[in-house]
Amino acid sequence: MEFSIYRFNPETDSAPYMQDFTLGDDLVEPGMMLLDALLLLKEQDDSLSFRRSCQHGVCGSDGMNINGTNGLACIMPLKDLKAPIVLRPFPGMPVIRDLIVDMENFYHQYREAEPWLVNDSPEPEVERLQSPEDRDQLDGLYECILCGCCSAACPSYWWNPDRFLGPAALLQAARFIQDSRDEATEERLERLDDAYRLYRCHGIMNCTQVCPKGLNPAKAIGDIRRTMLKRSV
Amino acid sequence: MSVLSGQRAWLLQRITAIYAGLYVFLAVVLLLARPPADHAAWLATITHPVIWTATAAFAVLMLLHAWIGLRDVILDYVRPFGVRLGALAIVAILFLLLGLWALWILIEAALR
Ligand code: SF4
Ligand code: SF4
Ligand code: FES
Numbered sequence: 001m002e003f004s005i006y007r008f009n010p011e012t013d014s015a016p017y018m019q020d021f022t023l024g025d026d027l028v029e030p031g032m033m034l035l036d037a038l039l040l041l042k043e044q045d046d047s048l049s050f051r052r053s054c055q056h057g058v059c060g061s062d063g064m065n066i067n068g069t070n071g072l073a074c075i076m077p078l079k080d081l082k083a084p085i086v087l088r089p090f091p092g093m094p095v096i097r098d099l100i101v102d103m104e105n106f107y108h109q110y111r112e113a114e115p116w117l118v119n120d121s122p123e124p125e126v127e128r129l130q131s132p133e134d135r136d137q138l139d140g141l142y143e144c145i146l147c148g149c150c151s152a153a154c155p156s157y158w159w160n161p162d163r164f165l166g167p168a169a170l171l172q173a174a175r176f177i178q179d180s181r182d183e184a185t186e187e188r189l190e191r192l193d194d195a196y197r198l199y200r201c202h203g204i205m206n207c208t209q210v211c212p213k214g215l216n217p218a219k220a221i222g223d224i225r226r227t228m229l230k231r232s233v
Numbered sequence: 234m235s236v237l238s239g240q241r242a243w244l245l246q247r248i249t250a251i252y253a254g255l256y257v258f259l260a261v262v263l264l265l266a267r268p269p270a271d272h273a274a275w276l277a278t279i280t281h282p283v284i285w286t287a288t289a290a291f292a293v294l295m296l297l298h299a300w301i302g303l304r305d306v307i308l309d310y311v312r313p314f315g316v317r318l319g320a321l322a323i324v325a326i327l328f329l330l331l332g333l334w335a336l337w338i339l340i341e342a343a344l345r
Binding site: 156159160192193194195196197198199200202225228229232 | 237238239240242243244305308309310312
């Protein structure tokens with residue numbers, strides 16, 4: 001099986017280049033994921049660098065651009081990919097080395113969404129209760145693993161990563177706007193209402209298309225818009 | 234809602250689009266149903282108070298719609314601050330002139 005992998009080592013390379021790899025057919029097993037193949041290629045050339053941890057689509061560390069689409073290597077079945085498999089780092093993010101990108105700005109925008117519960121009411125004896133219906137509102141929002149596949153696929157985030165929060169952060173903004181226990185809904189909506197933070201989204205829906213957890217940031221953004229509209233009329 | 238509201242622009246873009254769509258639809262229906270025979274008839278149609286007002290509103294709202302769209306494109310793609318400001322200014326001035334020109338034509342027609 002053929003691979004073409006983006007290589008760049010800032011200490012030795014003046015420019016990035018694509019390197020071809022071959023994985024012997026005897027090594028390819030049924031049910032193998034792309035990450036398994038990458039680990040075998042790393043045995044051939046241990047300078048090949050990429051992030052990974054859980055190997056089960058939970059930690060979100062091995063996001064990369066696979067044959068032109070962002071995804072997680074650990075849950076991407078090898079048999080679904082057309083060879084040569086072209087692997088590149090996330091588009092639009094600074095490359096640290098090979099498939100490893102600098103996600104600092106991504107996390108910065110996540111913090112900008114203030115992804116924590118704001119509730120200044122006195123704490124009840126046991127816990128802050130929620131009706132099952134209110135709890136259901138958080139489904140499809142809280143499951144995000146912050147892999148970055150969506151934001152790195154969003155043209156609006158490519159052009160304005162410093163000012164547009166990007167789909168991942170906006171999904172978390174929606175998660176706390178929806179939360180019946182949160183008391184800062186008004187402030188959250190107000191902070192998002194400028195020309196950039198939310199409104200650079202043009203509904204291109206790349207985010208929804210690539211999310212490996214099957215989440216729908218584009219819909220969450222639409223829901224924030226609708227909530228804003230309801231509040232202002 | 235703040236001065237720099239993103240929501241206002243977004244909402245205005247949608248409202249103006251609905252108005253423009255309705256206007257164009259009704260204008261086409263009207264012109265097909267009763268095509269003006271000559272220039273005088275055309276003048277009479279366009280200066281009818283209801284049609285005149287609807288057309289003036291169309292010109293202004295259409296330009297507003299286009300302004301929001303082009304502003305979006307510039308905010309998206311033109312990154313250097315000075316160039317961005319320049320591009321926004323050029324479009325704003327151009328649209329302002331176009332708007333005044335359209336209104337001038339309509340006013341002239343009404344004064345005939
Ligand atoms: S829907 Fe919005 S956030 Fe998602 S990819 Fe498109 S512009 Fe980006
Ligand atoms: S929304 Fe999906 S693609 Fe985006 S960071 Fe979360 S899990 Fe990853
Ligand atoms: S290694 Fe954890 S998500 Fe892929």
